[in-house]
Amino acid sequence: MITSRQTRAARALLGWTQEMLADKAKVSLTALKRMESAAELRVYESTSDQVRRALEAEGIAFIRSGRNEGVMLVDVHEAAERSRVR
Numbered sequence: 551m552i553t554s555r556q557t558r559a560a561r562a563l564l565g566w567t568q569e570m571l572a573d574k575a576k577v578s579l580t581a582l583k584r585m586e587s588a589a590e591l592r593v594y595e596s597t598s599d600q601v602r603r604a605l606e607a608e609g610i611a612f613i614r615s616g617r618n619e620g621v622m623l624v625d626v627h628e629a630a631e632r633s634r635v636r
Contacts (some may be wrong), residue, residue, distance in 0.1 A: 552602050552612055553619055554590045560621045561576040561586075574605035 561571050577597050584591040585598060598600040602612070613620040617618075 551595070551598050553588050553589075554588065556612055556621050557582075557586050557601060557605075560605045563610065563621065563623045564605070564608055571601065571604065575601045575610075586587055625627060 551574050556576060557571075564576075568582055568586065569579060572579045575582070577600050581593050581597045582601065583622070585593045585601060588609050606612075609624050627632075
C-alpha cells in the first residue's frame with residue numbers, strides 16, 4: 551500500500567491538486583484527503599489502489615527499500631516505446 555507522503559509527493563511531481571487526483575482516480579475528495587492526512591487515516595484498499603493506478607498511469611513509480619520510501623516520475627510514453635522495440 552502507498553503511504554500518505556508518497557501520495558502527496560507524487561501529486562506534487564505531477565502538479566496536481568487534490569481535486570484533480572480525486573477526479574482522475576474516481577474517488578471522493580474526502581477519501582483522498584483521509585488518505586493524504588498526516589495521521590494516515592484508514593481508507594478502503596480499493597480507494598488506495600485506484601489512486602495508485604491513476605498516478606502510475608501518469609508515470610509515477612513508487613519506491614520502497616527497507617524503511618525508505620519515495621516516488622519518481624518516469625516518462626511513461628518512453629517506457630512504452632522501449633517495450634515495443636524489444
